[in-house]
Amino acid sequence: MKAIIGVGMVLALLVIVPSVELVMAAGDTPGEYLNRTEVIWSLFYRLMIIAFTVGIVVSGMIVWLVMRFRESNPKAKPTPYEKEGVW
């Protein structure tokens, strides 16, 4: 438990605190404001890449499962339950 708290505190110091500071300080310098259009659209494209990647991985897995474990697949073997005919 102590180890978890210790690791958590180290992570907080190394990652969370600097990120929060960075976020809080954003756009405070006069004349150097963030480009809202660029920030929002780049986020959109990044998230779309992730969404399509997840979509491809999940649908690809389903297609593979259906093809691999169909009854007519030459590699298909009956499960122990099917072999014995008892469920």
Place this chain on the structure above:
Amino acid sequence: MGHHSTWPEWVYVGVVVALMCYVGAEAWNIERIIEHVPEDAELIKVTGQQWLWTFEHEDGTKEIGELHLEKGKAYHFEIYSKDVIHSFNIHDYVVLMDAVPGRVNTVWFSPDKAGEFDIQCREYCGLIHYNMRGTLIVEDKGA
């Protein structure tokens, strides 16, 4: 059952969960950055009503249907509604915020291009919603 390895399933679940966590964290972070209003931003009160936009600058100047801003400055909008729900939208600058009666919503942006841009209502608000438009005029400094 139980005779086969389950690690591919766990890798698969782990990858998908990690990607979803990244999506959540990234969206949260960008939202925090965008919502942080610069201290020197000029306040503008925006009021929506059927079917026009009214703008009030910090010095008390009022504009109806037109908004004059200076390129390179930051502007902080307080958005009000007098009647029904509207939505204040400057499409070219990705500014979009609902105007809700009895509530003050805020949004900020800094125009970086001079020119004329459309302001529109993005929430159906009645018969003439389609024509609840305005013009954002961004001028160069000192123009």
